[in-house]
Amino acid sequence: MLAQTPTIWAGYLLLVVGWSTANFLWFPNAFRSIQWVAVHSGSLIGGCGLLYASSRWPANEPAPSPRAT
Numbered sequence: 001m002l003a004q005t006p007t008i009w010a011g012y013l014l015l016v017v018g019w020s021t022a023n024f025l026w027f028p029n030a031f032r033s034i035q036w037v038a039v040h041s042g043s044l045i046g047g048c049g050l051l052y053a054s055s056r057w058p059a060n061e062p063a064p065s066p067r068a069t
Contacts, residue, residue, distance in 0.1 A: 005054060006051055006054045009051035013047040013051060
């Protein structure tokens with residue numbers, strides 16, 4: 001959970017959507033098999049789940065400064 005913000009997972013989802021779209025548009029036959037559709041679907045579902053989970057994680061509190069005593 002440390003250092004994983006929702007922004008990171010939103011960027012991952014943009015990457016998955018962009019790459020999947022490019023595969024379907026410019027490489028029509030090679031990346032339309034059931035295996036590739038499953039990989040893209042799994043990546044999208046996993047990214048959505050991690051985006052949701054990272055938005056629900058508690059906020060990281062900064063470590064106390066050694067001079068604060």
